[in-house]
Amino acid sequence: MSNIIYIGYDFKVTPLQPGVEILIAELGYAGFESFVETEDGVIAYIQKEEWNNEILNDVQILNSEEFKIDFTFNEIEQTNWNEEWEKNFNPIVVDDVCSVRAPFHEKPNTKYDIIIEPKMSFGTGHHETTHMMIQHILKNDFTNKSVLDMGCGTGVLAILAEIKGAKPIDAVDYDNWCYLNSIENVERNNCKNITVIEGDASVLKGKKYDIIIANINRNILLNDMEAYVSCLNKGGLLFLSGFYNDDIPVIQEVCEKYLLKFDEKLERNHWVALKFLN
Ligand SMILES: C[S@@+](CC[C@H](N)C(=O)[O-])C[C@H]1O[C@@H](n2cnc3c(N)ncnc32)[C@H](O)[C@@H]1O
Missing domain, CATH: 3.30.70.980 (YebC, transcriptional regulation domain)
Known part of the structure; x- marks a missing residue:
């Protein structure tokens, strides 16, 4: 490819x-x-x-x-x-702990090293929302948790979830290019517990997860919240991003309707990433 x-x-x-x-x-x-x-x-x-x-x-x-x-x-x-x-993509380091880089970059001296062939999918870690979702994953316990990465893009968040001990992991994207690119990146990072699925929220029927990560956009998150909540285990965590500070009230209102409890907000350049407890 x-x-x-x-x-x-x-x-x-x-x-x-x-x-x-x-x-x-x-x-x-x-x-x-x-x-x-x-x-x-x-x-x-x-x-x-x-x-x-x-x-x-x-x-x-x-x-x-x-x-x-x-x-x-x-x-x-x-x-x-x-x-x-190669001209436009430099490695990033999140909280001195996790780097996201392309295969042609030198191996950095960080605890976690994710290699992404970015090609045409979103998810190189450069965007504020990806950066904050990485921070959330770094701060939380993923050991042996079943995880859904909804809107996986390059697969970067699913890959970090596996590195942090999560299993099994489903990485879902409705875009064929992202689906193929995630498979490639999952293999490149030697991940063994990630299943990449091409599709939207309709593929979630009957599934259950301890943690859901969804960095998409406001409207899709609002639209698909019911599907996410119905496959989130009691006591589970939901991380949402892809929207601005101004969108928080509407996101929070819908989450509260499903009895999710707001727990933490991260913010960068007006973008936010929220953590909810089920
Ligand atoms: C903002 S990118 C996030 C990529 C990556 N997870 C990250 O954090 O960098 C959103 C991704 O969601 C996918 N997406 C958008 N709407 C979707 C839907 N309804 N179902 C599944 N995937 C969707 C897009 O194709 C895109 O790859």
């Missing part, structure tokens, strides 16, 4: 308000495959044969409704994604 050459569109978006990660997620749902954040916006890529009027329509709706974006299209000849990523 390495050194894929893409011929496609270079679609440059300038967000006029904060929320670039949500914009990236929305563009991802619309069909764009990869994103590079630049100083004046986002470059979103899509293969030429995938591009159609429906996607253009989705972008125009996004533009008019939520984001007030200013976008231009550029057809590009080809991109070597691994080279792009």
Whole structure:
């Protein structure tokens, strides 16, 4: 899967308000495959044969409704994604304990070392929400706990859960690219207790977990909360991220409706990651 050459569109978006990660997620749902954040916006890529009027329509709706974006299209000849990523992706270290790096970076001197081939999936640890979810996992006991990583992206959180002793672990993502990329990263990190599943909350029927980690976005979390709660064991933990400080009341209201007890908040650049007890 390495050194894929893409011929496609270079679609440059300038967000006029904060929320670039949500914009990236929305563009991802619309069909764009990869994103590079630049100083004046986002470059979103899509293969030429995938591009159609429906996607253009989705972008125009996004533009008019939520984001007030200013976008231009550029057809590009080809991109070597691994080279792009090598230019844009530096290792990160969370709380001096856990590093997240690409295979081409030198091995760091940290207790936990996660290797992620980022390619086109979200979850390199650079984003505030991933960073805070890593902090939550580091601070909590995962030994022998069954875990669900909902919206696993690159699989980074599931991999850390396994390193912290969790088993078994289900890592679920509805995006085929994330599903394939998570499988690759799970193997790369020699994880033995993670099952990667392609799907959405509908795959959770009949399952039970001690801990659920879900870093997605406000609307999907609200929509799927009932499914999460119904598969969370009594006494279990729920970690949620992918939303802003301002979204806390609505998230908390829904969690309390399901009798979850708020326990801890982490915050970085207005993004938050919450811990609830069942
Ligand atoms: C913000 S990323 C988080 C990735 C990774 N867990 C992390 O913390 O860096 C959200 C992920 O959720 C996935 N996703 C979005 N909606 C979903 C849904 N309804 N069911 C399953 N996965 C979903 C996206 O494909 C994306 O990979």
